[in-house]
Each structure stands twice: as structure tokens, then as C-alpha cells.
Amino acid sequence: MSDIQRVGVVGCGLMGSGIAEVCARAGLDVVVVELDASALAAGRERIARSLAQAVRRGKLAAKDAEAAQERIRFTDDVTRLADRDMVIEAVVEDEAVKTEVFRTLDKVVEREDAILASNTSSIPIMKLGAVTGRPEQVLGLHFFNPVPVLGLVELVPSLLTGAAAVERAESFVREVLGKHVIRSKDRAGFVVNALLVPYLLSAVRMLESGFASLRDIDEGMVRGCAHPMGPLQLADLIGLDTLKAIAESLYEEFKEPLYSPPPLLLRMVDAGLLGRKNGRGFYTYA
Ligand code: CAA
Secondary structure (H helix, E strand, C coil), rough: CCCEEEEEEEECCCHHHHHHHHHHHHCCEEEEECCCHHHHHHHHHHHHHHHHHHHCCCCCCCHHHHHHHHHHEEEHHHHHHHHCEEEEEECCCHHHHHHHHHHHHHHHHHCCCCCCEEEECCCCCCHHHCCCHHHHHEEEEECCCCCCCCCEEEEECCCCCHHHHHHHHHHHHHHCCCCCCECCCCCCCCHHHHHHHHHHHHHHHHHCCCCCCCHHHHHHHHHHHCCCCCCCHHHHCCHHHHHHHHHHHHHHHHHHHHCCCCHHHHHHHHHHCHHHHCEECCCCCC
């Protein structure tokens, strides 16, 4: 049995709320820290909706959904993470913000062998471990959106992560959360985003150059390659601000032109067109 029973999640956006939900559905005691009151309310609502959907789809009994909801406590007080066995950071994809969170976790989390994990998509784990006094306990656990549906987690040790932390995190994800684990070196984008993001950016360039229409690009990949959604629909699902941030990290690391965010993506983010999460991106959502 895993020694990880008390989990903390920092950030209650799309990913943080999904991670909190799967942890609570696995029977864990979960504390979610979110400083922004409206993000906290939206995250709480997102979890309730997802649990209700899981019940409707026959994936979860109604009483288990209720119990999962009760296992999650929401707070804006980071000191409530003091007794956690593992904390998973899922704040905005910004290195300065994430390093500040890790500095705070290092001060607040009491258990010396607690695992401090980041759900970053692209920021080197070493940069996060380096601001703590316990880099051997810091690693990447990268989940995929929608977290309750997709069964993969990328496990990313830094150069200084200890073997014991890696083994504990891997068995926690496999045995407690029931998700498949793949391991990646600590390189921007890890395995999945290093492959996925240049494909999504190519679709944006294709649209921008007038090569094909929005719907034809998406239909092409759905019907021609059996992808569950097209690249521009997927960009909207990920969030265009997040996609831009991942592209910038990849470009900074590898200097490959295919990783640089195209002007259309930059202008859409400037315009506040962020995708599904705020109602309009490449598509408009009700
Ligand atoms: N809890 C549990 N299961 C749920 C659920 C919930 N809240 N909501 C839905 N499901 C289940 C459904 O029951 C269904 O299961 P079955 O196939 O067994 O019937 C399955 O999930 C699909 O649900 P839907 O029928 O509602 O949805 P869909 O078929 O329209 O698929 C989708 C929606 C899952 C989003 C699908 O389009 C998809 O997988 N898209 C690709 C998503 C993707 O690529 N994500 C990765 C993004 S990259 C990322 O996240 C990393 C990063 O760093 C950017």
C-alpha cells in the first residue's frame, strides 16, 4: 500500500481541478490551495460537474461521487499543506510563479520525504528543485487534459531527484491513481509535448497562411488519422495561453523554428481569445 494518503494540489485551474478530482476519486484526502477566489469557485464547480458527468456515464456510483467531493477541502491558506505526503503544483505555466510556489512548499511542507511534484508541461524540473533545500524530493508528474479521462502521466526526474522518490511516485500513480506512467528526461516538453506542440503550431501556421480552412484542417486529422479531435480543437482545449507558454519554453530550450509560436497564436492570446476555458478561441463555445 502506498504511504501517500494526504495530497495537496496547488492551483485550481483546468489541470489542478482535474488532478484534485482523480486523487479524491482514488480515496485520498485532498487539500486544494488556490489564492484567486474566482478561480477557486470555478474549480470547485468544474469538479462537481465532472463528478456528475462521471455518474451519468456510469463510471462512478452516485455515493462515491459524493464521498469524493467531501474528501476535497479548498483553501487560500498555503500552510494547510503542512501535513501532506505529496503536493502537486498545477499553477500557471510561468517559471517565476512556479519557482515561487516551490520556495513556499519547501518552507511549509513538514514531512522531509514528502514528494513535491510539478504538473508543468515544459519547464525544467531542475529549475524547480533548485530553489528548494530538498531537490531529491522534487519531480515532474505531468497529467493530460481532461485528467479524469486520459490515463497517462509523464514522470520526470531531474538530475538531482532521488531514486526512492521516483519509485514512490511511480507506484502511487500506477497503483493508487490507476494511470499508466511513462518516464522522460528533464527536457522542455518531455515526450508528449515535444511531439504534440510542433504539430499544433503547424496547424495554426496552415490556417494563418490560408493553406486550408479551420474545419478542413480539423476534419483532416479526425477523419484521416482517427484522432479524437483536430489540432485546432485540441489547441482550444489546452488553452491558447498555455500552448503559447509551452511553445516558448520549447523554443528557448531547442531553438527549433518549428517550436516558435506563430503570430496568429500570439495575437489571439493578446486579444484574450484563450479557447474553451473562456468561451472563444479558434471556435466559439456556448
Ligand atoms: N469522468 C470519467 N470519465 C469520463 C468523464 C468524467 N468526468 N467524462 C467523460 N468520461 C468518459 C466517457 O464516459 C467516455 O468513456 P467511454 O469511451 O468508455 O464511453 C470517454 O470519457 C469520452 O467521453 P465523451 O464521450 O464525453 O467525450 P468525447 O468522446 O467527445 O471525447 C475527449 C472528449 C475525451 C476530450 C476526446 O475528444 C479526447 O480525448 N480528445 C483529445 C484530448 C487530448 O489530446 N488531450 C491531451 C491534451 S495535451 C495535454 O493535456 C498536455 C499539455 O501539457 C498541454
